[in-house]
Amino acid sequence: MTVINEKFVINTQGFTDIIDITKNIQNSVYRHSLQNASVLVYAAGSTVSVTNIEFEPGLLVDLPEALDKIAPMGLRYHHDETWHDGNGYAHIRAAIVGNSTMIPLIDGALQLGTWQQIVVIDFDNKPRNRTIYVQIVY
DSSP: OOEEEEEEEEEEOOSSEEEEOHHHHHHHHHTTOOSSEEEEEEEOSSSEEEEEEOOSHHHHHHHHHHHHHHSOTTSOOHHHHHHOSSOHHHHHHHHHHOSEEEEEEETTEEOOOTTOEEEEEEOSSSOEEEEEEEEEEO
16 A cells, blocks of 8 residues: 655635635645545644535535534533633534545546535634645555
């Protein structure tokens, strides 16, 4: 088994900023000319997530609205009482969505659905620089 590690940094705006990183992942993977592998995409941080979604205007509104019902900003969170940073909601949202996704590479192509993109969602309450790790195992 061979492991290739790649990483890149993206700038986010926070507040459920959703960024399509599909091209970044494709560039990281396809430069190695592999045929079959497992590709892990991971975001470092406890207020950021990586997931798959159809990156289209309706869902870019629907997803934040749904998450606001589950973990709304403006509620009292014990985390905020401890750290006084006002981002307790961001930790809850990131824990629910998760900070990684796995995509199979089969016959040289990432196996994404026709309308499926890989996205980073930054839930924090301020702009951030986020490091995204891509680990390719073959």
